[in-house]
Amino acid sequence: MTPVKAETEGRFEVVRADTRLENGTWLADALVDLSLDTDTQKALQNGVPITIELQFELVRKRLLWTDAIVLEKKARIELRYMLLSQRYVVTYPDTNTQSSYATLYSALRQIGLFRDYPLVASELIDDDEYEVALRAVLVKEELPGPLQMLAFWRGDFSLESEWYRWNLRQ
């Protein structure tokens, strides 16, 4: 088993994100700083897969009324540790692709570099002002039952970033 270093605190933070229109589709790019706390690392290195979710919201801004969420999208990325090859495997279920890394840092860095995510087709939105919100969340519901219980009673595995917001049309 891979030893885990001294206690560290996990942190999810969206460092930067933007959108661009390409071939009639608004694509999102994001740079997310991901680091796992000791318990999560320990679980990961003991074969427990963890799922990180990038949650997008497309919000239509309104002057005289509360803003309306017109679109919610979630992109899931699974991270697991292979004991035999001692490599971290990053899997994108949406595209059924994966890559492996020798270090957790490399794997998390790869996950944090989120590119070319098709957010919405341009014809589906009007000329109003739209805001995009993004946050990264460790999905507790994907954890095994016993860990969910710990998450429920002790608040473990509670990793999520603040919402990062920007205008769709920057």
Added chain:
Amino acid sequence: MVPVEFKTIRRNLATVLLIAAISLAVIGLALLREVSTNTGDTGSLYQNIVLVSGAGVALLLILIGTNLVRLLADLRRQRPGARLKGRLVSAFVALLIAPLAVVYIYSIYFLSEGIESWFDVRVEAGLDDALALSRSALDIRMLDNLARTQTAADELDRLGNGVDLYSVLPRLRAESGAQELSLFSGRTRIVATSSDNAIGQLPAMPTDELLLSLRRDRTYVALEPLVDNQYQVRTAVLLTGGAARDKLILQGVFRLGKSLGPLTSSVQEAATRYAELAFLRAPLKTGFIITLSMVVLLSLLLAVYAAFFVARRLSAPVQNLVAGTRAVAKGDFDTRLPAGGRDEIGFLVDSFNDMIEQLAAARADARRNEAQVENERANVEAILARLSTGVIALEKNLTIRTANQSAEELLNQPFRGNEGRFIEVLATQNPAVQQIVETLQKHLEKGETEWREQIKVSLETGARELVCACTALPGTYRSRGGFVLVLDDITELLQAQRNAAWGEVARRLAHEIKNPLTPIQLSAERIRKKIMNTIDADSGELLDRATQTIVQQVEAMRDMVNAFSEYARAPEMNLTMLDLNDLIRQVADLYPAQARQPVVKLQLDPNLPLISVDAVRMRQVLHNLIRNSLEALENQDDAAVLVSTAKVAHKKGNWVQISVQDNGPGLSPESREKIFEPYVTTKSKGTGLGLAIVKKLVEEHGGEVAIDSEPGVGTSVRILLRFAKTTGRNSIANDTDAIRRQSA
């Protein structure tokens, strides 16, 4: 009392809550067990499951809390059955907690030990060894692949820059056994590639990690997992020629092969699973313990609620019985307990209901009998009250049990209010009662309990002849009987008999004596007339005196005979409404004040009501009385006669009293007792019929005559005549009728 509707609603609500609580708890526990033991993906159920289970437990706690509060309130109010219910609940809970606690503790212990036993140290070490062995085998394979790549790189270096890569590279790939062999210039430019993939897929580009390793070690080798549980070995070496920035990289991709690939995958899978399980055992134990705790808690709560339920079911009939008994003790026989079950308590409830019904029937009978007895008693009392015969009931010890009004009037002695007192005590204050008691004791001394005797008793109003009959009362188990004295006033009866006898005498006298009187008188006068002139003066004077005497005596005898006739004669009553005061004044006027004649004074009640009397008879009564008084006062200096009238209450009725009072010599007690009898007189002259006639006439009016007299002080004769109180001077007719009825 709580309304039935509210009770039903509360009971239904409790049932619904109970069902909901049990359902929630069971569902929650089932899911919790699933989640706690499942190490795979369970979605977002866990939070909801805990909430559902918690809600079930909370509902049960509410139900139990409600029952507990109600039980405590019942205990505080000391409601029937509350203590029994409390004891049952305590006993049930105590019985439940001990085995449940033992099971819980041992379950925790076995759970912990059981889960720990899954993870054997030797298995873990073996698995680690297997991993190390696999890694060693793979390392050899990877190093071999790296060496093959290095050989190919060396061959390329040896061939130099002008080599035809499109022909050399496939050869080198085939010689090295790689699946793919590619030559990169820097990170992104593909110089040449050869692959056994016929599709012509682009080669995997060098990763940052690969470049970093090359910069550090000039070689790179890694076992990379693929999507379909396959593994590949990626190798890379730097070619020696070329500039530093555009160094050529030869990258090879090798498949693990048909034998090693599945084995690697299998080892990887097993190791990962075991590591995950080993890691999850602590949370798994916690999950099991939480699940077990929830099960135990739920079982405990259900059992406690069941304890309340069973205690309520068991104590309810007892509670009803206690309440029913209390109600019966307070006299409520309408209480009926709800029908019991088929057990002994149900039998007890049914028996109680039967007993209450019988008690209620018995009480109803007793009340009926009591009412009947009371009615009979009231009837007897009414009859006794209306009897003119006096009745006195005495206990065996001669204490007064009861007496009727007539007895009180006859003896002028109140008995009611003196019940329970010895009659001897009353006798000391009342001579009439004393006479009765003496007669009674005389017979009792002789052992006679059934006797009849005529007794003459002395009352203030005069002597009365009573017939006293005594009868022994039958004894009961409580009292040994007593006596009933029945008193009949036969004074009037005797008087009437005497009057009848005297009337007969009078008639005979009138007939036998009156007839010869006229011839006697005429003969005497003729003798005087014939002989007077033939005899000398002395003899003539003697004759004259003698004949005069004969004539006077004959006159006197005629008067006497007339008086007898008057006494015997009983013409019809002619009742009219009269003002007695006027009548008295008229009669009194006939006795004006004269020398040596007493003054007749009047003291008349101006409010005297009109009264129905026979004016002739009443006038005679007044004449007789006044004349009697005047005769008694003859030759007395301060003689005076007072005639007064007044309304008086007598024998619970309204009466008019005429009193004729004089201050004459009075009567001795012996004379007073016989003064109303014919031929009884204390005067030197008179027939002795005056007061007898007064009494007769007054009694014909339904009235009473009494005499009070004291020697040397005077005499007072009182006449009492009844009148109806409702009739005044304006209701003459009614009054007349009433008096007529009395006379009749």
